[in-house]
Amino acid sequence: MRYALLYWDFVKIQFRVAQEYRAAFLARSFAKAVANGASVCITYLTIYSFGHVLSWSAFEVMLLFSMNTIAYALAGFFMFHPFTKLQQRVNDGTFDEMLTKPLNPFFYLCSRDFSTGYFANLAVGIAALVVSFIQLDIKLSALKILWLVVVLIGTGMIHSGFFMLTNIPTFWLIKIDAIGRLRSTFESFIRYPISIYDTWIAVMLTYIFPFAFVNFFPAQYFLQKSDFMIFPPMLTFMTPVVGVVLMLMGYALFQLGIRNYKSSGS
Amino acid sequence: MYLAMWKNSFKRCLVYRTNTIIQFFTSFVYLFVTVNIWQALYRNVPQLNGVSLAQMLTYVLIIQVIVRFQDLELSRYYGERIINGNVSIDFIRPVSLKYSAFATLAGEVSFQILLFSIPMLVLGAFIWGFVLPAALWQWPMFLLSALLGALVYASIEYLMSLTVFWFKTYFHVQCITGALFTLFCGSAVPLWFYPDWLHAIANLLPFRFVIFEPAGIFVGKSTFEHAIFTIGLQISWLFALNFLGHFIWRRAQLIVTVQGG
Numbered sequence: 431m432r433y434a435l436l437y438w439d440f441v442k443i444q445f446r447v448a449q450e451y452r453a454a455f456l457a458r459s460f461a462k463a464v465a466n467g468a469s470v471c472i473t474y475l476t477i478y479s480f481g482h483v484l485s486w487s488a489f490e491v492m493l494l495f496s497m498n499t500i501a502y503a504l505a506g507f508f509m510f511h512p513f514t515k516l517q518q519r520v521n522d523g524t525f526d527e528m529l530t531k532p533l534n535p536f537f538y539l540c541s542r543d544f545s546t547g548y549f550a551n552l553a554v555g556i557a558a559l560v561v562s563f564i565q566l567d568i569k570l571s572a573l574k575i576l577w578l579v580v581v582l583i584g585t586g587m588i589h590s591g592f593f594m595l596t597n598i599p600t601f602w603l604i605k606i607d608a609i610g611r612l613r614s615t616f617e618s619f620i621r622y623p624i625s626i627y628d629t630w631i632a633v634m635l636t637y638i639f640p641f642a643f644v645n646f647f648p649a650q651y652f653l654q655k656s657d658f659m660i661f662p663p664m665l666t667f668m669t670p671v672v673g674v675v676l677m678l679m680g681y682a683l684f685q686l687g688i689r690n691y692k693s694s695g696s
Numbered sequence: 697m698y699l700a701m702w703k704n705s706f707k708r709c710l711v712y713r714t715n716t717i718i719q720f721f722t723s724f725v726y727l728f729v730t731v732n733i734w735q736a737l738y739r740n741v742p743q744l745n746g747v748s749l750a751q752m753l754t755y756v757l758i759i760q761v762i763v764r765f766q767d768l769e770l771s772r773y774y775g776e777r778i779i780n781g782n783v784s785i786d787f788i789r790p791v792s793l794k795y796s797a798f799a800t801l802a803g804e805v806s807f808q809i810l811l812f813s814i815p816m817l818v819l820g821a822f823i824w825g826f827v828l829p830a831a832l833w834q835w836p837m838f839l840l841s842a843l844l845g846a847l848v849y850a851s852i853e854y855l856m857s858l859t860v861f862w863f864k865t866y867f868h869v870q871c872i873t874g875a876l877f878t879l880f881c882g883s884a885v886p887l888w889f890y891p892d893w894l895h896a897i898a899n900l901l902p903f904r905f906v907i908f909e910p911a912g913i914f915v916g917k918s919t920f921e922h923a924i925f926t927i928g929l930q931i932s933w934l935f936a937l938n939f940l941g942h943f944i945w946r947r948a949q950l951i952v953t954v955q956g957g
Contacts, residue, residue: 461871468875472884479744479889480737608718615725622729626736 433537440541448546455546462550470495470558473621485657486623493562493653497585497645498620499555503548504586505593511543513597514610520600526693536684568652581648584670588644591676592617598680601687620645625657632659643672697791698799705803716812723760723816730756731824745888751915754827755886757820758914759907761813763883765846766906767805771873773797774857775866787949794945797857798850805846830916837923842910844930849906851937852877858941861948876901882908888917902933 448455473495477488486494516539519525528535563570570578596613600606620641624632635642648669650656656663709716731753738749774797777783786793820826829835856869863869878884881903887895898904909926912918918926 457868461868465871465875468879471879475885475890475894476733477737478891480741483733483736484739611718611722615722618726618729622733622736626732 433533433541436533437537437541437544441544444544444546458547459550462547463554466499466551466554470499470554483622484625485655487566489562489565490649490653490655491622492558493566494623494645494649495621496555496558496562497582497649498617499551500559500582501585501589501644503551503555504582505589506548506551507545508540508586509590509593510548511545512540513593515543516597517600517606520691521604523693525691529688529691535688536681563652566653570652574652578652581669584673585644585648587673587677588640588669591673591680592639592641594677594680595683598683598687601690617641623657625659629660632661636661636665640672640676643669698795701796701799702803702806705800706807709804709807720812720816723812724819727756727760727816727820731820747886747888747917750825750827751917752886753824754915755911757817757824757826759883759911760816760820761809762842762845762907762910764805764808764813765849766877767808768798768801768846768850768853769870770794770797770801770850770853771857771860771866771870773801775860775870778860779864794854801850827915829914831920833920833923834913834916837920837927838910838914841905841913841923841927841930844927844934845906845910848902848930848933848937851934851941852902854941855937855944858944858948861951877903877906880904881906882911886911902937905930905933 470492474488474492477483477486477491482488483491516525519528528539531538592613596609597606599609616635616639619627619631619635624635624642624646627635632642636647643665647661647665648667650658650663651666658665734749734752734756738744738752742748774783774793777786783793786796789796817826829838852873856873857866859869860866880898880901882898887898887904887908890898898908905926909918909930913923913926
């Protein structure tokens with residue numbers, strides 16, 4: 431409880447910053463929304479003239495894309511800055527500050543850097559999600575909407591977990607940019623349904639870099655599809671579990687990391 | 697002298713070799729994803745709008761090369777120099793800011809194309825196949841139109857970079873022009889597959905001359921007459937954009953404020 435209030439205080443500070451530079455904030459959000467909107471259009475246009483790819487229609491693929499956009503935005507709010515700035519902090523020694531507060535360092539790190547830069551991504555993602563549901567004529571009961579919210583939080587946790595796991599190695603390695611690039615490279619696979627790839631790639635995206643749980647598996651429950659390839663259909667419900675596991679792994683790695691941390695001093 | 701700037705910047709790129717290897721891997725995965733989606737789309741479809749899978753893959757591979765022109769980011773070059781105040785030195789130098797920016801960036805782009813895009817193209821051609829142009833005239837016409845496309849792109853970037861004098865940042869303009877470019881240049885989806893109304897909008901904009909039209913000549917979707925016509929239009933756009941750029945540049949010189957000390 432104490433942590434929740436404290437977190438909220440830090441979030442309020444970030445909102446005040448955004449308000450102070452309102453014109454810049456709005457211009458930036460607008461530019462990001464246009465860029466994200468163009469990506470949604472391109473995804474739709476890729477499928478448009480063919481009508482469908484395998485068993486997936488253009489709007490179904492757009493739904494997959496929107497789920498990933500929302501997931502990325504959710505992770506962006508909470509986890510992007512804390513962990514992308516980690517390398518800098520560890521290298522120049524400012525990470526010391528995290529250890530000197532009477533708080534869990536992990537919590538302090540995360541709460542310091544809530545980002546207000548992802549509202550545009552989130553808005554475009556939600557808009558694309560709603561448009562696809564309407565175009566596909568899918569009616570959601572209250573229970574299904576609740577499940578959708580749980581799934582989206584889970585997808586956000588998956589992306590958060592990846593942000594953590596790809597940035598925390600900075601405690602051992604000096605330069606980790608390459609690992610971050612790898613993350614976004616693997617993410618690019620889930621732009622389309624993973625059944626378009628060879629089975630071994632789908633296996634990799636399910637069990638090793640589980641990006642398939644961001645959209646491919648959970649979406650099939652709402653779309654009432656059964657394009658599960660060689661995988662058990664129950665994976666459609668596993669997104670929140672995968673999200674929690676990835677974040678726990680990230681947390682454990684972080685704990686190992688601070689034990690290994692030697693201040694560079696300054 | 698601009699040649700020397702070009703050479704310097706080319707050499708500078710040679711230094712960052714590990715970076716290039718990672719970038720090669722990343723770009724290869726993107727290419728892999730793109731090829732996979734087209735192969736899946738074409739499953740059980742022999743051709744669509746007169747385009748076969750083999751032609752489509754050739755299109756995807758050849759634009760690996762010309763899409764590099766997008767790195768002629770004059771707006772970033774200008775933006776950084778205006779924001780950190782270096783532009784004050786550029787104003788008193790006896791060289792044109794526009795052409796030295798272009799020479800430096802062209803060095804980077806040539807490096808990318810020679811040591812990055814062409815190997816990627818060859819690798820892709822080995823894995824997925826590649827259809828060379830059927831007619832001999834397609835080669836010179838493709839090269840000419842790709843080169844003009846690069847100049848059209850640089851001119852668009854030049855116009856964007858002049859807006860930095862007013863807005864003091866290049867992020868937004870770059871983001872929005874980038875979005876328009878992605879939508880209308882045909883780098884992700886060739887304009888053959890666009891709905892008619894969207895294709896009509898794309899026809900009114902200069903973006904398609906950078907990627908779509910040169911690639912169209914290469915894969916043989918353009919007749920000779922159409923190719924000539926395209927090149928004519930590219931030259932007209934080039935004149936129009938540069939005339940506009942010259943006009944705005946004269947205004948920009950009057951309002952420039954130098955930041956930093």
